Amino acid sequence: MDFNDTPEEAEYRARARDWLQQNAPKNPPHDTETPAGMAAAKAWQRKKAEAGYAAITWPSEWGGGGGAPWQAVIFSEEEAAFETPGNPFVIGLGMCVPTVMTAGADADKTRFVRPAVLGEEIWCQLFSEPGGGSDVAAARTRAVRDGEDWIINGQKVWTSGAHYSDFGLLLVRTDPDAPKHKGLTMFWLDMKSPGIDVRPIHQMSGGSNFNEVYFNDVRVKDSQRVGALNDGWRVSLVTLMNERLAVGGLGGPSWRAVMRLAQDVATLAGPAAKDVGLREKIADWYVQAEGLKYTRYRTQTALSRGQTPGPESSIGKVVSASLMQDMANTALELEDQFGIISDPKDAPLAGVFQSALLSAPGMRIAGGTDEIMRNIIAERVLGMPQDVRLDKDVPFKDVPTGR
């Protein structure tokens, strides 16, 4: 057990920090929904790519850094200390492009990987549908063969960044007579293709990062297929595995912010900072947050040693999302009537807890709900049997769907 960097790690860290100090933009705009914010994000991505700090673990012939996983971890730790622009590339570089690299044709890899690393092209992931959020394999969006083309009709939902994406990775039903998991196929497509209609979803937090995406006779070529015909479910597992690693730390306020708030609040029994109930909660939150941090260090250690990380990395999202929700709720209780106010101008600590309260439900759902994550831990880590299922070994068209 050595908590400190090895000389090699320390040297890499020092070099990364030095580079960041010289190159990170000063007070860049964060909001990638604005043209200035998007331009700043793209410029920062290109700068990192040219210095080998984008896609650090990918081969340099694809535009990556040709480095080791521990280097990627160290760089992202260092980068987090800087005010960098927003990052609209996570879904492309974290999920879609790795899927193309694993299952796509050579020509597609040559065409797409480098521009994605350079931040020139942005990707979205078109998997979830109104009839299948947790149940991704229930996709009903149809692709029907027409010569060398496929014609696509249907609807996707919860598509982050579809409105500014250049390309999408699309899961469609190619054989409704086959069992559910055996009639799906993966394609890439140009988001400017005729017949695509992107409509923003207004989230409860007030933002609109997600979209509904409608397909009306959209044509894709068979050469845009990623992986074999009707093998889309297996291909999608590559993407989903990467998704769970990509949705990691959530940001938001920490136990420190609650401590700071408690210093300014008086309860009926004295200063809130001395409130025993609150102090016990802070201890519980601290232990969870630190436990997650050290769990990431264990993962990093496995990567440094050239081993495959253990399943412990699967606990991150399920712990941190509820932690954020619980902390936000307790902080608002502490603020008492002022907890109602969400305007950063008037709310304590610029409204961080109100903002966390409104974003926490999304965190507990996105990238696998708490319930799905617990199923995954139980099945894949602990070896529990799958739930009893009514959707296997029957033609997809005969699977019960409710309304």
Added chain:
Amino acid sequence: MDFDFSDDQKFLKSEARKFLDARCPTSVARGVLDDPARSYDADLWKAIAAQGWLGTTVPEDYGGLGLGGVELCAIAEELGRALAPAPFSSTVYFLTEALLVAGSDEQKRRWLPKIAAGEIIGCFATSERPGPLSEAQAGARVEGGRITGTKAPVTDGDVADLAVVLAKEAGQISLFLVDLTGEGVRRETLQTLDPTRGVARLTFDGAPAERLGGAGEGLALAQAVLDRAAILLAFEQVGGADRALQMARDYALERFAFGRPIGSYQAIKHKLADIYIKNELARSNAYYGAWALATGAAELPVAAAAARVSATEAFWFAAKESLQTHGGMGYTWDVDCHLFYRRAQQLGLMAGGAKAWKERLVSQLERRNVA
């Protein structure tokens, strides 16, 4: 960054597991449970001594192996997994650590070789009344080198040869070494939640007592020992929690209800996932503690409190929900679930309860924030 056991430590750990699998199946703990006359398994204790584990962190000059705290953590996890009914923690985490933290060279020379050789058993006697370590626990008095007063509950106090005792002398609270085999010592075995471990009330009536560490430093030294013991106990708790999860998992796979394994119901799957999550958080916090213990880092008090809080929560949750997963069978004497349920409480309380440790954690964090 190297945040895991090294290959050598993993080897030590797997050898420890093999040894305990062979020498300490749960029938050994049951032997102690079912025999009120015994409070530990003497054969197991001898075998543990023969392994050299009792001298793991004792310097070679004093007859030990001179290994680091992380090696001891690896052994602790396996002892916890095996529910070892032996006075290991009292002797090694408490007495040995107390001697290393506060002992004079003469005291170390006198006692550490005996500990390493398995010749004496230790105990840590601070508590006198309900509540955490504080001045209120120092009712015992030392005058003219002799101690008077009562300490309870003292884990392994019924079989120990040497006690570290918190007491007051000339108005100052200090630690003292008391030879329990000598005059002026009365012991009563107490009935406890976990009969696989021995616990006693020690009554001193003029027993010779020798100060351990500086006069007036008793509370600070006792806390320093508790910090170190908390990290080692956290590994025992993590080991126990891991085993409880494994038992629940195995049972959920083999037990059928309504025509299918109960492990296929989400109510059970999600319960097991929650145990796994708490266990992993506890393991990670314990690893941080192991690092602090081995390096003597300034973060040790915070790391100890975090390891303690996390591990106590994890073992308690794993033990109670593992029992629940076993249904009615889990509530029987013959199924092992209650051994873990009992041990979770024993370990969760013997170095101070989670409530006090949470307060200690937050007050340390406040101090660090100010500094």
